[in-house]
Amino acid sequence: MIVIRPIEQKDLGDLMRMAENAGSGLTTLPANEELLKAKITSSEESFSQKTDERHRFYMFALEDTDAGQIAGVCGLEAAVGLGDVWYNYRVSTTVNASSELGIHKQTPTLYLTNDMTGCSELCSLFLDADYRKGNNGRLLSKCRFLFLAQFAHLFSQKVFAEMRGYSDENGVSPFWESLGRKFFSLEFTRADYLTGVGQKSFIAELMPKYPIYLPFLSEEAQQIVGKTHDNTRPALAMLKSEGFNFNGLVDIFDAGPLVEAFVENIRAVRQSRLVTVEVGTAKPFDDSDRDPLLVSNTQYEDFRVTLFNKSSLVGKLLLISKEQAEYLKVNTGDQVRIVSLREPRLDSERTPSEAGSSKKLHGQDPTEFRTQEH
């Protein structure tokens, strides 16, 4: 059975193996045992409420209970940029016009901004290649939305995810080559690593602080501002389908897009509701189901999420087996939070999705974004 639970120290070995597989794109999951151990500790202290609410970092693990190992992780930061500084570029428009000469010129301009300061972040999503099938990816990513729904008071009203930026087949980021390299005198991977391990002073020290007019960058760099790495497209599509939008914020190193949503507007938060559990005989979960239910318990420290077929839901009762009850840590009469794993098909009465809404503003078509979070 596949179940999501808070990560524990015993998972360190599995986690280290995954980080080594992840490569340099994953800023927040560096392949450094000491740092990963610190991350697990940080998560444990957050789930056990030892850390101040605003500084909590939650890491969820996808456990294959049959194999007795974890095969994926994802993170959730309560608030970024409160201890250090959180940087983005904002893509804005500068207009220079002279009516006397009949000239009207629009210049996209990058402004260094700290506007995400205090917002919650989805981060560190990683799933082992062997498990990239069925509903595992969606389960792992969306489990966080039920946590957000259940414990909204512990998070910012706004949550965001940074998508890995475009790089070519050789791993070269045209944006970095055209901008960052000229100021940082570092390789991209090193800058990325230092950021991942929280050593950010060098950004304040070496970063250009004045706005950057985009036409000063290479043609290629200009074109990939706000574009994601190919591998990241599915993750981005998933977030967009949940109501996340690109509003012009990009990563300072690789110009990958940042997508954001108000927690209350996230589809899986908004549509989720509480039902009561009845433990008894129940069919095992059929993972070939394209449209299962995402189900979490309502416990903080012992938070668990797993999938059920919709047939398990009968009126306001969720019928589950003893084994399922055990893994979910619930008993008959307990409440669980449920939501469709995928968005139900639109009917004509629904609010039009905001998808594509920022198209006009920034000249990029966000439908082209794909992702994996940093």
Next chain:
Amino acid sequence: MIVIRPIEQKDLGDLMRMAENAGSGLTTLPANEELLKAKITSSEESFSQKTDERHRFYMFALEDTDAGQIAGVCGLEAAVGLGDVWYNYRVSTTVNASSELGIHKQTPTLYLTNDMTGCSELCSLFLDADYRKGNNGRLLSKCRFLFLAQFAHLFSQKVFAEMRGYSDENGVSPFWESLGRKFFSLEFTRADYLTGVGQKSFIAELMPKYPIYLPFLSEEAQQIVGKTHDNTRPALAMLKSEGFNFNGLVDIFDAGPLVEAFVENIRAVRQSRLVTVEVGTAKPFDDSDRDPLLVSNTQYEDFRVTLFNKSSLVGKLLLISKEQAEYLKVNTGDQVRIVSLREPRLDSERTPSEAGSSKKLHGQDPTEFRTQEH
């Protein structure tokens, strides 16, 4: 009968009288006969499709057919900032932090931006004091949403309105006193007037171009960034109820908030639908009805809007009298676009409103905004 129609040259006298009553807060409706005449001409050329789509400016008049005069106007700009330059300040956050010294300081910062360039604008709303009763205000303001819904292809995906900023009982804007006055060497009213009549070179010439750190302004000025004039609160509340949001853009002179929405997300656009007209005997419109129907024809040049009681709607037929048909310029079998004038009460399944969503970001509570558009 009260009906909305495109403004015409014959309305100039009425319009001039209204502009004189409006005072200096209404940038886009200056009490200057020549300019008002030009505005009417501009609107006529837009409705008659003589003007290029992107440069059209529509002005709607509220006509009291019994009194034989117009008593209110409102405007709709297809796209701002394409001929001249459209300026706003964006309220952003700058974070300076030193982990070595344990310091973490957030500083709100104003960035001069032209990000609204190309967006559509609601503007020039004005209603005679005598007519500020019943449903007239809502009819006048919201008639534009049916026009947007019907002719969406002629507008930007995003539409916005600038709300008059806070000024004290003596008409003094603390923001202007603390910032604009020091750079423009003009009175607020003069700067406002020049902007209204499209003479904007002086802004490029005199405006501070570098970002402004908010703590350099007076306490009072800092506090009213993004706040509206008291008189403007009802208009702002109305726009918010239609799905408009404050996202940190403010006016460069008085720091009044700019609220924006994607056209497809505006309640009156989204909920509007087409029904068929049947002309016959119908009860006259009862204006004491708190929840009437907003009804427009589907014609561009002869666009008309008026109100009906919901009882006029029978299934997919709208039953109207001959007089009503005449003013609406429709016949039996024609389609009209209808929507509730007010938003139907929320039921528990609806998307949570985005109201208050930008609270966190900018430290202002947008529910406090009230308005009249500039």
Next chain:
Amino acid sequence: MLVVRPADHSDLAGIEKLVTTSEARLTTLSNQRDLLSQRIELSRQSFSGEKSVAGKERFLFVMEDLSQQSDAKSCDSDIVGVAGIDACAGNGAPFYNYRKDELIHSSHQLDIHNRVPVLYMTHELTGKTQLCSLSIRREYKQGNALELLSRSRLLFIGLFREFFSREVIVEIQGKHTEDDGSSFWDSLGRHFFDMDFKSADYFSAIKTKTFIAELMPSHPIYVPLLSAQAQAVMGKPNDAASVGYQLLLREGFRTSKHLDIFDGGPTLIARLDDIHTLKNCHYKRFQLAEQRPKGSKFMVCNPTLSDFRCVLTGLDEHEQTVELEERQIQALRLHEDDRIAVVPF
């Protein structure tokens, strides 16, 4: 014999001919006849000391070759050079430059120390006295003519310091491409002004500065983001201007941190007290020479405002009264007992 003197309305055609055939860019001297005429009138008022132009004098000098006057009405004008002094750079409007500064982006922890050149828009040269509008006919480029023309202005400044600021600036034409474009412009200004270099140059000569305020980027420019060609030509003088550039360096001018906003050309600056021509200028008396004067080469001028005139001659620097030929005295419009000012050439 070459004489440098105030421009006059009768010189209009000659100046126009010179300007239109000039190789060098002359932002401050339009080739439009009406503007040129206005400029001459303004110069006339300046040399006349008229109150109406006080504080914004614009002096325009011409160099005439008197040896050509014999065949008057020939198609060749006798105006072979033109040069100006603006008492007050910008002439009442802001005077735009980039100022090149370097920020040090330094990380102690990573032991990285980058010097990042940055261009800031500045008006700080506004109001300084500016040498401008120098143009000389091609066949006079070699020899003494250019130096006489250029240094006559310095002599004039030394004699009438009350009109001028304590520092003098000169904008030197930057390096251009073979098709009269500018790599600096193509990498910077073009993005914002949305026109080619020639158009920008043209508008800057004939329009008010409003369009610069409207179109120029307002944020500082990081030099490492400019093209390699643009970086290479920043602060370098055009070949056509290099003789004049060297001459000014010898005079005591030094390069400043300022660059032309259009072509990135250098700006030279000197304190009046450091300019050799000013330091070495003396008053003397003259008398009619009985034979062609011999001795060291000197610039000699009539040190009056409206009749300022300057020629080259040989003279004995140790004598308090020097000898001048009749034609020199006439060219200088000197009268008996007038003082003259001299400076070694």
Next chain:
Amino acid sequence: MLVVRPADHSDLAGIEKLVTTSEARLTTLSNQRDLLSQRIELSRQSFSGEKSVAGKERFLFVMEDLSQQSDAKSCDSDIVGVAGIDACAGNGAPFYNYRKDELIHSSHQLDIHNRVPVLYMTHELTGKTQLCSLSIRREYKQGNALELLSRSRLLFIGLFREFFSREVIVEIQGKHTEDDGSSFWDSLGRHFFDMDFKSADYFSAIKTKTFIAELMPSHPIYVPLLSAQAQAVMGKPNDAASVGYQLLLREGFRTSKHLDIFDGGPTLIARLDDIHTLKNCHYKRFQLAEQRPKGSKFMVCNPTLSDFRCVLTGLDEHEQTVELEERQIQALRLHEDDRIAVVPF
């Protein structure tokens, strides 16, 4: 008799006492014993010409009152003043200043011309030679002591130009409030550094510049938005520093456009060639005086790097060999046939 000489480790207690009782702010001289000791060691290496400190020499001078040495071991130290020269401002790290420029916001149409002063963060003084760390005991403020101490450094620079840049800068303490705060700081830096002036001042003495890079606002600052008090003190010297300020102006220094980022104090700058002490310095020979030397007042020094010492004396400036008393010769550590350097006081 006052002698200025290189600081030595044995002066630690004396310097510490002086610094802790100083009225004036001494950003560049910490009162922490270990940092002070490091600074003395660095100075010793600099005076020894050690290769390891090449290009980042930091010379520290003390002024000793030899007339006090009689009652040695008294509680009063014989160190009555201290002063430094940093060969290279910033000492390898960026040296921060504000540079005050003026932008002209001008509308031709409305006939408005506003000169708007703007502060830009700059590092352009980084690497210039800096006079610093001047402090003198209160009872020596009147009279010649301050001038001797300050000008000894200039003399030293003139004698060992190879260590120094072509321009020398001095940051003058800005005007402070009665409670040792700074209006300039309160209106500007405090918003971003989130600390009072004293703390910022303290950290700038003992920390690397990382915190400045992290906390300092990066965008230009419009002066009209600062408080009236802050605008009023910008570029003004503190009363406690005004004697030294005047002295440097007399020496040929002039105020630059640079301001201290913390208190807005002025920066003085001079080209070496313009500094009077350097211009008027001559080498002479000496001989033992038979009586107390008379004549004009001169600074006399031992012009060697490691034994640089400087005293005041009267001498006959026309003699190539001047007379010095035995105690002066000893104080200057001169040996027979050594050259001396003299400059009028």
